[in-house]
Amino acid sequence: MADLSVKYLGLDLANPVIIGSSPLTSNIDNLVKCQKAGCGAVVLKSIFEEQIEERIEGEVAANEQYLAHSDSVEAYEAISRNYYINNYLELLRKAKKELSIPVIASVNCIDLASWVDYVAAFEDAGCDALELNYYPIASDSSTEGSDVDARLISFAKTVKSRAEVPVSIKIGYKYSSLANIISRLDRAGVDGIVLFNRFFRPDIDIEAIAIQGAANPLSSPDEYAESLRWTALMSAEVGCDICASTGIHDGESVIKLLLAGAASCQVCSAAIKDIGVVGSMLETLSSWMDRHGFASVADFRGRLAQEKVTDGGLWERTQYMKRLTGEEM
Numbered sequence: 001m002a003d004l005s006v007k008y009l010g011l012d013l014a015n016p017v018i019i020g021s022s023p024l025t026s027n028i029d030n031l032v033k034c035q036k037a038g039c040g041a042v043v044l045k046s047i048f049e050e051q052i053e054e055r056i057e058g059e060v061a062a063n064e065q066y067l068a069h070s071d072s073v074e075a076y077e078a079i080s081r082n083y084y085i086n087n088y089l090e091l092l093r094k095a096k097k098e099l100s101i102p103v104i105a106s107v108n109c110i111d112l113a114s115w116v117d118y119v120a121a122f123e124d125a126g127c128d129a130l131e132l133n134y135y136p137i138a139s140d141s142s143t144e145g146s147d148v149d150a151r152l153i154s155f156a157k158t159v160k161s162r163a164e165v166p167v168s169i170k171i172g173y174k175y176s177s178l179a180n181i182i183s184r185l186d187r188a189g190v191d192g193i194v195l196f197n198r199f200f201r202p203d204i205d206i207e208a209i210a211i212q213g214a215a216n217p218l219s220s221p222d223e224y225a226e227s228l229r230w231t232a233l234m235s236a237e238v239g240c241d242i243c244a245s246t247g248i249h250d251g252e253s254v255i256k257l258l259l260a261g262a263a264s265c266q267v268c269s270a271a272i273k274d275i276g277v278v279g280s281m282l283e284t285l286s287s288w289m290d291r292h293g294f295a296s297v298a299d300f301r302g303r304l305a306q307e308k309v310t311d312g313g314l315w316e317r318t319q320y321m322k323r324l325t326g327e328e329m
């Protein structure tokens with residue numbers, strides 16, 4: 001039988017399928033289910049700086065009558081912040097105790113200064129690696145794109161300089177020069193880049209005339225295309241690992257992303273629908289490897305990366321050259 005093991009962020013994974021940060025990884029019962037389903041690693045649900053700060057603000061407002069002095073407000077804020085962070089550290093400790101697969105902690109932050117001090121606490125709690133989810137919505141029209149990019153790179157450098165464990169960074173694909181961002185993150189020393197995050201999508205309820213979340217927060221199986229393109233374009237150019245994410249719903253897409261050069265694949269929506277998908281992905285991968293005579297993932301990983309093939313320009317094509325009828329455009 002084929003050997004499905006891979007290295008990701010320097011960690012030994014029994015196979016390349018990772019359960020991505022989601023409700024599936026937010027409590028110990030679900031985490032145990034993920035491991036039983038056969039995944040190679042898990043990324044814990046992110047701890048969200050923004051959410052914590054909002055909750056603290058609400059608590060401070062509710063306790064206003066007891067917090068007469070600004071010193072007491074600050075002390076209250078610090079205690080509340082520690083409470084939420086300790087809950088997360090507790091989940092991390094439990095996960096490390098109950099699971100034998102690697103556990104990656106995930107941090108979603110908007111203000112680096114308040115978070116970088118917690119890196120050591122995550123490490124003490126036993127995380128095998130740290131995944132950073134940093135994606136500011138640049139909705140302030142006076143902010144230059146280059147400033148947004150520079151903050152991301154400086155953020156990656158700072159965390160990398162403080163962390164002992166491997167660090168990956170999960171990004172979206174809406175940058176004017178994604179290749180430049182990926183290369184700069186690689187040069188900043190990150191161990192891995194997750195391509196791509198799929199963000200909350202606001203929508204409008206036209207009857208209530210109100211803003212709401214998209215009716216379906218889960219991805220569909222055809223959404224892996226951008227991850228596939230950018231993994232193929234960048235995997236052979238960077239020294240760090242590329243982890244593919246978004247729209248990976250079956251074993252066939254896992255195989256495609258490995259052929260494009262991904263070191264691993266994160267799965268979230270498909271596993272939320274049915275955690276059994278992990279087992280069927282591994283079966284598909286294993287039987288495909290047997291059929292093609294590949295004894296290990298290293299035997300074929302990256303074969304179709306842009307730099308390895310003569311028709312690599314196809315990965316850069318954005319315009320359809322022919323209509324569906326076959327007629328020239």
Ligand SMILES: Cc1cc2nc3c(=O)[nH]c(=O)nc-3n(C[C@H](O)[C@H](O)[C@H](O)COP(=O)(O)O)c2cc1C
Pocket residue numbers: 020021022023045046047106108133170196197198217218219220223245246247248266267268269270
């Ligand atoms: C309900 C839900 C919650 C999520 N929470 C997080 C999170 O806390 N942190 C994070 O980095 N990504 C989060 N994600 C994004 C997923 O990890 C993943 O990047 C995205 O769903 C794309 O992968 P998929 O197509 O396999 O679902 C969440 C996704 C969903 C659907």
